[in-house]
Amino acid sequence: MKKITVATGHLQGCFGCHVAFLDLHEELIEVLDLIEILRSPINDVKEIPEVDLGILDGCIDNEENEKIAKVFREKAKKILAFGTCACLGGVPGLRNLFSREEVLKRAYLESESTVNGSIPQASELPKLLPYVKAVSQVIEVDYELSGCPPLPSSIKETIIALVEGREPELPKRNLCHECVRTHKELFIPRREFVTDSVHSIIELDRIDESLCFLEQGILCMGPATREGCGSRCVKANTPCRGCMGPTPDALEQGAKIINALATILPAGGLMFMEDVVGVGYRYSLPVSIYPCLQPIYEHPRQEEKNE
Secondary structure (H helix, E strand, C coil): CCCEEEEEEECECCCHHHHHHHCCCCHHHHHHCCEEEEECCCCCCCCCCCEEEEEEECEEEEHHHHHHHHHHHHHEEEEEEECHHHHHCCHHHHHHHCCHHHHHHHHHHHCCCCCCCCCCCCCCCCCEEEEEECHHHCCCCCEEECCCCCCHHHHHHHHHHHHCCCCCCCCCCEHHHCCCCECCCCCCCCHHHCCCCCECHHHCCCCCCCECCHHHCECCCHHHCECCCCCHHHHCCCCCCCCCCCCCCCCCHHHHHHHHHCCCCCCCHHHHCCCHHHHHCCCCHHHCCCHHHCCCCCCHHHHHHHC
């Protein structure tokens, strides 16, 4: 099988997706028999060469990220958005709830640890964009592999599919279908099951490791999240936070979880949570269909300022 040439690039994020690639361990040798990596942050090649496949991890947060993404699109025949930040905007995308000025002020002037702070103005620093964007909101993306980070096994399967000229198969069902916990009463519509509160896992003295989180009054994003992660958080007795993104049939993840919980939470139950938006849109805010959360729209506060 002929090797395909690959270039990888890191945008805004934690670098965890590239580390997940290395987490293939000895299986990495099998993958390297199929691809030739001409450029990556790991081998520190600066120029972006012409390649068969460009792999980008991280969201687009500043002008440099945007420039790199566009050069990758010019140089690569195909682009793979690698990881949740690249596919959906990820946790950095929560910045879209605020204006750029508010974010800079909070980070450099108002944080509790700041003394005599100042906002950096050096010309060498790339300027923040008004909003965080997923890679597909800046360039055309051919394939996506979500996960924070993606499973090493999924990375290997995706690369093999692309080398063989196949479309990578992505899971279509929600996480509840692969969840290892038992669901005793979740799908039985009766008044007695409706919980009167929403708990954080640190608020409970004991969590039943075998029972569905939702049946214990603990908010879990499983109903609104794509399967394919192997339920790794759930197996560690931690509810799903939604890093795989919404299922293909969901318009957006936040609305999907509200709809899913409508039958088991009392009216206004979610309002007792400290950060409702941060739960439902933790990883997917930049690709939300809700207009005032979309990066392509002017920020509501900016519109008021313009008026």
